[in-house]
Amino acid sequence: MSNLALNQRTKIRASSSDTILKAFIYISIVIVALLCFIPFWIVFINSFASEGAIMQDGFTLIPSEFSIDAYKFILRGAQVWRSYGITIFVTVVGTALAVMVSTMLAYLIASPKVKYRNVIGFMTYFTMIFGSGLVGFYIMIASWLNLKDNILAMILPYVVNPFYVFILVSFFRDLPQELSESAMIDGANDMITFFKIALPVSKPVIATVSLFYALVYWNDWWLALLFIDDYQKQPLQMMIRKLMANVNMAQYVGGTTNYGAVIPTMGIQLAIVCITIGPIILLYPFVQKYFVKGIMIGSVKG
Numbered sequence: 001m002s003n004l005a006l007n008q009r010t011k012i013r014a015s016s017s018d019t020i021l022k023a024f025i026y027i028s029i030v031i032v033a034l035l036c037f038i039p040f041w042i043v044f045i046n047s048f049a050s051e052g053a054i055m056q057d058g059f060t061l062i063p064s065e066f067s068i069d070a071y072k073f074i075l076r077g078a079q080v081w082r083s084y085g086i087t088i089f090v091t092v093v094g095t096a097l098a099v100m101v102s103t104m105l106a107y108l109i110a111s112p113k114v115k116y117r118n119v120i121g122f123m124t125y126f127t128m129i130f131g132s133g134l135v136g137f138y139i140m141i142a143s144w145l146n147l148k149d150n151i152l153a154m155i156l157p158y159v160v161n162p163f164y165v166f167i168l169v170s171f172f173r174d175l176p177q178e179l180s181e182s183a184m185i186d187g188a189n190d191m192i193t194f195f196k197i198a199l200p201v202s203k204p205v206i207a208t209v210s211l212f213y214a215l216v217y218w219n220d221w222w223l224a225l226l227f228i229d230d231y232q233k234q235p236l237q238m239m240i241r242k243l244m245a246n247v248n249m250a251q252y253v254g255g256t257t258n259y260g261a262v263i264p265t266m267g268i269q270l271a272i273v274c275i276t277i278g279p280i281i282l283l284y285p286f287v288q289k290y291f292v293k294g295i296m297i298g299s300v301k302g
Contacts (some may be wrong), residue, residue: 047071047270054266070267074243074275082232083239086151090235091217094155098213099206101159106168107194112177121169128162141227153227154235158216164209171205172198219276240272 042059047070049063057064074080108114109121132140137157147153175198183193199206221237228234234242 043270043273047267047274049267051264051267067264067267070264070271073264073268074271079231079239080236083234083236086233087218087236090151090154091214094158094217095210095213097155098159098161098217099210102161102165102209102213103168103199103202103206104194105160106165107172107198109165110169110172124160124162124165138226148227149230149233150227151233154220154223155217157223158213158220161213161216164212167209168202168205171202175201236276240276244269244272 038061042061045061046054046059046063048066048068049060050065050067050069053063053065053067105120105124109117109124111117114120131137141153141157142148145153145156147156179197179201180193183197188196219237221235221241224234224238225241228238231239231242
């Protein structure tokens with residue numbers, strides 16, 4: 001009887017310890033979630049605050065006075081919508097092209113049937129360590145390829161990222177060779193094997209790499225600064241960069257618009273953050289399940 005009571009007390013203690021541990025984990029997760037959410041909420045809600053409220057109260061969880069002047073200032077012109085369209089086009093087309101080229105290159109490097117796969121892999125890895133330099137890069141894009149003021153100048157330089165290529169290589173090397181061998185026995189060539197066998201089972205890593213490429217294209221302003229002089233072809237990030245420069249200059253010399261209204265400088269900066277990261281935040285939930293699987297590639301062997 002004493003042994004039974006002792007076992008029951010041990011189980012009660014273990015159950016209490018598990019409850020305490022679970023409570024600690026849940027509380028920690030809630031705290032971390034709040035630490036991640038509160039800064040974004042402050043940026044979002046204060047983008048709708050009036051300039052006077054921000055100057056008087058600072059950045060608060062609930063502004064004392066709301067205003068949409070910052071969004072009116074940003075969205076009142078046609079250029080912001082044109083730049084938005086260019087950025088979406090560059091991101092969608094660039095991501096699709098980059099994923100396709102990088103996936104095919106990675107499959108080539110990972111395939112044991114390719115004779116010079118190690119040489120191709122070394123050449124890809126070499127470009128990750130040594131670049132051509134800014135002068136050579138500019139001459140190649142602007143002079144040799146003649147892509148000055150061309151939207152392709154914002155797409156082609158990022159089509160192959162060696163780091164993302166080797167993420168794909170690591171995944172393709174872990175695929176069972178029996179899949180491709182059975183396809184070959186059934187009469188499939190390399191292209192059919194790639195598109196019908198390799199790609200369908202590679203959705204997690206492709207979704208992960210696609211998200212990385214989309215972030216690169218969406219946030220890029222450097223290529224537009226180098227190669228796009230026509231303002232009508234400039235992407236959103238470049239347009240916002242020029243907008244902030246003009247706002248800061250106007251604030252420095254006068255602090256008012258042509259209509260005599262005070263420029264909501266702080267509100268504009270917060271509104272710009274919301275406008276630029278909005279599409280990425282909306283896209284992430286759709287690829288989250290693949291992204292979680294993709295980042296675990298290579299972590300478990302067996």
